[in-house]
Amino acid sequence: MGLLIASILFLSGALLLALLFVMQREKTLKAREIQLESIFDTSPTPLLVGYWLDGDYATERVNSAWIKKFQIPEAQVAGIKAGEFSWWVSASDRARLIHQAHAGLAVKEFNVWMRRADGEEFLGSLSSQTRLVKGRQMLVIAYEDISSNYQMQQQLRELNRTLEDRVEQRTFDLKQANTKLEETLQSLEKAQQDLIQSEKLAALGSLVAGVAHELNTPLGNALMSSTxxxxDIENLNHALQAGLMRSTLEDFLTESGQSLAILQRNLQRASGLISSFRQVAVDRTTSQLRQFNLNKVLIEAITLLQPLLKNTQYEVLIDVPESIEITSYPGPLGQVITNLVQNTLLHAFENQEQGLITLKAHLISDQSLVELSVQDNGAGMSEGLQKKVFDPFFTTKIGQGGTGLGLHLVHNIVTGILGGRIQLTSELGQGSNFILTFPSQI
Structure with missing residues (x-):
């Protein structure tokens, strides 16, 4: 009897515990259901819950966000099949969505054009998930309006297209501008070459003047001696007719010997000058590469400038060893020296009655390079001026006959034909120094 009572009490306790467990589980499920309902109703994302029915799904419920988005009361939506929403989504898009969802496949970011009840269209991104609940296949669909993103993408596409058109137009404009610039540049280069040619012709004029001046003295002396x-010969003839005296013959021989010596000396000097000028002319016109004595070429170049130095207190001193023999282009080198000295006379000594230009040279780097300096004690240059002196068409003598190509031509010859470089050091009131460095053997 006691055992029976104990068994009854045990079973009653177990049933009570089971009942309490069930009640607690129902309470927990109810709480979760309320929580899910709250989440479903308050979600800002439009949500729809449906179930599969005869190959389609029927709507069971929607949340507030869905109603607000589609402008359809929930009472009108419940139980309606997806196929009945002819205003909702196109038939082809709906068929694809149903196919994927019915196959139990999760749908993510399924983009379709949708319409609200009032006819307004928007681009929606659908995501869905199918679950088996209480023997039914439940379908949950979340909607997101991505119209603004689509519009932004369209705007970006339009902007890109516009930018591409603008870039294409700008590229065309730049090509046109480049073509015009190239034509302008060619015109400027032609003008520059014409001016450089004029500069060379001016130098040729100086050469001719130098030749005429230098030859004038010995030829004049020779002419005077020959006269x-x-x-004397005419006087000797008269003396012979009147009776030649020994003293007259002796005087004739002495004076004629002196005249002949003067004549020969001046003719030799003229011949030497002609030979030198001929060599200079050949070098200048042909840019002949040959071996030459540097000191001799510098003397020849300065000789051409004697008409400019005559009757002035400007002096050119050549301090160059006579032993320096190099292989290069003596004509262009002479042109460089001529231009540098002329530039000094024109600018550095403009307000000076006296001035000294010194040419110095020596071999450096195991005699593979020549360093030649043209230094003056003139007015000097400012830093700003030093940066521009080699630029084409730059001159401080605008409107006074200056072309601005003298030092530019010097720079081109040194860096181009002679294969070297040129540097300028100068200070205001302290003179200037042009330093040329070029190969001793080309």
């Missing part, structure tokens, strides 16, 4: 000798 004197002619008169």
């Amino acid at each position: 004197t000798l002619g008169k």
Whole structure:
């Protein structure tokens, strides 16, 4: 009897515990259901819950966000099949969505154009998930309006297209501008070459003037001596007719010997000058590469400038060893020296009555390079001026006959034909120094 009572009490306790467990589980499920309902109703994302029915799904419920988005009361939506929403989504898009969802496949970011009840269209992104609940296949669909993103993408596409058109137009404009610039540049280069040619012709004029000046003295002396000798011969003839005296013959021989010596000396000097000028002319016109004595070429170049130095207190001193023999282009080198000295006379000594230009040279780097300096004690240059002196068409003598190509031509010859470089050091009131460095053997 006691055992029976104990068994009854045990079973009653177990049933009570089971009942309490069930009640607690129902309470927990109810709480979760309320929580899910709250989440479903308050979600800002439009949500729809449906179930599969005859190959389609029927709507069971929607949340507030869905109603607000589609402008359809929930009472009108419940139980309606997806196929009945002819205003909702196109038939082809709906078929694809149903196919994927019915196959139990999760749908993510399924983009379709949708319409609200009032006819307004928007681009929606659908995501869905199918679950088996109480023997039914439940379908939950979340909607997101991505119209603004689509519009932004369209705007970006339009902007890109516009930018591409603008870039294409700008590229065309730049090509046109480049073509015009190239034509302008060609015109400027032609003008520059014409001016450089004019500069060379001016230098040729100086060369001719130098030749005429240098030849004038020895030829004049030779002419005077020949005239004197002619008169002496005429006097001798008269003396012969009147009776030649020994003293007269001796005087004639002495004077004629002196005249002949003067004549020969001046003719030799003229011949030497002609030979030198001929070599200079050949070098200048042909840019002949040959071996030459640097000191001799510098003397020849300065000789051409004697007409500019005559009757002035400007002096050119050549301090160059006579032993320096190099292989290069003596003509262009002479042109460089001529231009540098002329530039000094024109600018550095403009307000000076006296001035000294010194040419120095020596071999450096195991005699593979020549360093030649042209230094003056003139006015000097400012830093700003030093940065521009080699630029084409830059001159401080605008409107006074300056072309601005003298030092530019010097720079081109040194860096191009002679294969070297040129540097300028100068200070205001302290003079300037042009330093040329070029190969001793080309």
